[in-house]
Amino acid sequence: MRTAGLYIHIPFCRSKCFYCDFCSYAGMEELHADYVQALLAEAANESGSWGETLFDTVYIGGGTPTQLALDLLLNLWESLPTRLPIAAEAEVTIEANPGTVGRTTLSVLRSAGVNRLSLGVQSLNEQELRLLGRVHTVDEARAAIEAARQAGFDNLNLDLIFGLPGQSLAEWHRSLEQALALAPEHLSLYALLIEEGTPLAEHIAQGRLSPPDDDLAADMYELAQDLLEAAGYRHYEISNWARSSSDDRGHRAPALACQHNLKYWRNEPYLGLGVAAHSYDGQHRCANLQEPRLYIERIARGLSVRASCLHLMEEDRLAETMMLGLRLIEGIDRNEFAYRFGHELEELYGPTIRKLGGQGLLEVDEVGIRLTRRGRLLGNRVFAEFLP
Numbered sequence: 001m002r003t004a005g006l007y008i009h010i011p012f013c014r015s016k017c018f019y020c021d022f023c024s025y026a027g028m029e030e031l032h033a034d035y036v037q038a039l040l041a042e043a044a045n046e047s048g049s050w051g052e053t054l055f056d057t058v059y060i061g062g063g064t065p066t067q068l069a070l071d072l073l074l075n076l077w078e079s080l081p082t083r084l085p086i087a088a089e090a091e092v093t094i095e096a097n098p099g100t101v102g103r104t105t106l107s108v109l110r111s112a113g114v115n116r117l118s119l120g121v122q123s124l125n126e127q128e129l130r131l132l133g134r135v136h137t138v139d140e141a142r143a144a145i146e147a148a149r150q151a152g153f154d155n156l157n158l159d160l161i162f163g164l165p166g167q168s169l170a171e172w173h174r175s176l177e178q179a180l181a182l183a184p185e186h187l188s189l190y191a192l193l194i195e196e197g198t199p200l201a202e203h204i205a206q207g208r209l210s211p212p213d214d215d216l217a218a219d220m221y222e223l224a225q226d227l228l229e230a231a232g233y234r235h236y237e238i239s240n241w242a243r244s245s246s247d248d249r250g251h252r253a254p255a256l257a258c259q260h261n262l263k264y265w266r267n268e269p270y271l272g273l274g275v276a277a278h279s280y281d282g283q284h285r286c287a288n289l290q291e292p293r294l295y296i297e298r299i300a301r302g303l304s305v306r307a308s309c310l311h312l313m314e315e316d317r318l319a320e321t322m323m324l325g326l327r328l329i330e331g332i333d334r335n336e337f338a339y340r341f342g343h344e345l346e347e348l349y350g351p352t353i354r355k356l357g358g359q360g361l362l363e364v365d366e367v368g369i370r371l372t373r374r375g376r377l378l379g380n381r382v383f384a385e386f387l388p
């Protein structure tokens, strides 16, 4: 039986953060119950095409999944296996934001089989949280982490953002040390992107905040790589680190890596349910429509909720495999590539690989190719070279 990942998008948030352009909506509480029913109906609709697939990772993301009432979340999670085959030992992640979860919710989720928690901490500095428009405080972030531990979560990710307007290298250093002192199993560190149309972009355009400084953000990234490595974390994807453990031996990615996200980077199949969710079955890349009301309505009328579906040609699958795979620190394995596509890496990309190697952006050896430390800072330049 083939395996795949299952992603479920919950597009609701308490309020909209100033930098956010994700598919998420504040308010809309009146839709929550119908949305969960629609998700379950979409899962049942997909069982025809995906019923023979075993889902060995589940990721409930958002938005803020814990914005849903606990009984709705539980109903969703407990009803899913009657629609789609979910492996008993699946990695099951839920995203949560501090201020939206307490110990009771987390204990119930943990007992129900959710075994990985990703907390949107973003910063451990009060002023930075306000600048980002986050609803929680530093104390609430710490309380959520403590509640997660008490609830029995032993696979915890913290998200942090760097490169904030006005943030100094010393402040980022302090934030990283504080985060490390909390001993999470996993850290995701993202450079702040200023998305057009967000309040943050407007504040910068009005001169109320300074624009991001790319050189400083690069220094922050370098610092993170050094500090996390020294603290015993393995860098396994451009923005992701997992604590090293004895189970890592013999595996290219650390055992505590997010197994669901590894599927994206290894270009393996996944099914996405809910608004704005994407799916990839190995041949087609599809995206769902973005509007929750329309999604609920169309599901109720038995209509498709796809906004787009693209049949990928061989050259598209190759390009995606290269761009996604190079995000991983392990890079692209020669043998796996040849097995999957029937061609050697150099046969298809020889001149590009030699050029990027010569520029010090790619490391090339008998196992495969991967970004160098410098290449990680210039990832987009490298990825663009593999576009068809």
Ligand code: SF4
Pocket: 012, 013, 014, 015, 016, 017, 020, 021, 022, 024, 062, 063, 064, 097, 120
């Ligand atoms: S919590 Fe996340 S999804 Fe929701 S508004 Fe903030 S950044 Fe966007």
